[in-house]
Amino acid sequence: MAEKNYFLNRYTVRNYSDKHISDDLLQQIITEAEHAPNTGNMQWYSVVATRSKELRAKLAPAHFNQPSVMNCDVLLTFCVDIRRFEHWCHLRKAKPGYDNFQSFIAAMIDTCIFAQQVCTIAEMHGIGSCYLGTTTYNAHTISEVLELPERVVPVTTLTLGYPAAEGKPSWRLPVDAVLHSETYHDTCDADIERYYAELEALPESAKFIAENGKDTLAQVFTDVRYTRDAAEYFSTIYEEELARNGFIE
């Protein structure tokens, strides 16, 4: 029997068993993930592994009390970290010029690449994971709780733990929706109809629409899940966080 393709069949895990991820295994995963590509091998990132229930209870509101914050085995907060590199520069009579947006963006890309490598390696060890996009919403609270110093900014969070139950992969767009040949090919209305047909036909989509009293699934996104008001509010908060760390003015 052919082995199931891991990448096609992976899924997000929000409910975890009591089984513990050892510190040795966690260290091994991070050590391996460090070999993911990064800009100029400067490794402008850090990861804070939080197991303490007390600290996680303080982080939970920043993550809108998503249950996986408390019920995971370990919570990993991935941060842009240019501080360590700057410290090295200062000790070596070099003048770093990384207090700007471009440096933040480079560090952010590397932080996400590193985080995804951790996610993949963990999953290949049978560990389930869930990203928390809320990390860039209330970044200042997370910074405070995790005692992040200047030039260290939270970007994303992974909750890790052994899965409480099996899951299955979720819907994705057809490949031709995201893969463009040679140059970008803009979509026409008929393309959009085809791209979203399968998603809109799912029973859970009808359920989401009904539960939220909306007419279309798209409205559940724009009016309930990812609203303009929230996006604009949290834009300001994250911009303040970047300014506080010297990455923007």
Added chain:
Amino acid sequence: MAEKNYFLNRYTVRNYSDKHISDDLLQQIITEAEHAPNTGNMQWYSVVATRSKELRAKLAPAHFNQPSVMNCDVLLTFCVDIRRFEHWCHLRKAKPGYDNFQSFIAAMIDTCIFAQQVCTIAEMHGIGSCYLGTTTYNAHTISEVLELPERVVPVTTLTLGYPAAEGKPSWRLPVDAVLHSETYHDTCDADIERYYAELEALPESAKFIAENGKDTLAQVFTDVRYTRDAAEYFSTIYEEELARNGFIE
């Protein structure tokens, strides 16, 4: 004999053989990578696969003429793409509110996670890759050549091809430099000495210092490779690109 750990032993490949990556394999890689986690399953990304030598010759200057742009088999430009989702919203009587910084950041995180999944899957097929951090430098030129419409912004590039030769993994920081327990632990001078000792002792580090006429390796970074002037200049350029696409003011 135990199989070599893929993650610990991976390396960046900048020189490629003539062997071709088939369109079928490329599609398979992208299809699998789409199952990487993403925010709200909105898939706010696109990837443009450019094989045309003519188009790549136009992209090359934006990437500082790094040779892998021309000698790779296929060049993948990963873009934040909120356009497709907004199009769906408009067709479904929903009012998207994603013309802001927070939405860009969410899309950027997802784009990088997706790119890294492509990198890993390609490498597991024996394909070599190299990220081009220059993508966020001259993003406007890349946008023009690839005909990216509004709300589609280039974030990173992967050059793909079968390796011309074997390579070996490069130095990384000790795991305790990047992994923090419970909260962030700031580094003292002695930590920095230990973290960078192995790198500074490498023969190629001495070579870099000599070639560039500097006193320390850190100065090669700050004065030659990643200078303040360049970072500040390209900050402005990328901010203009985000403003042009409605993500910042």
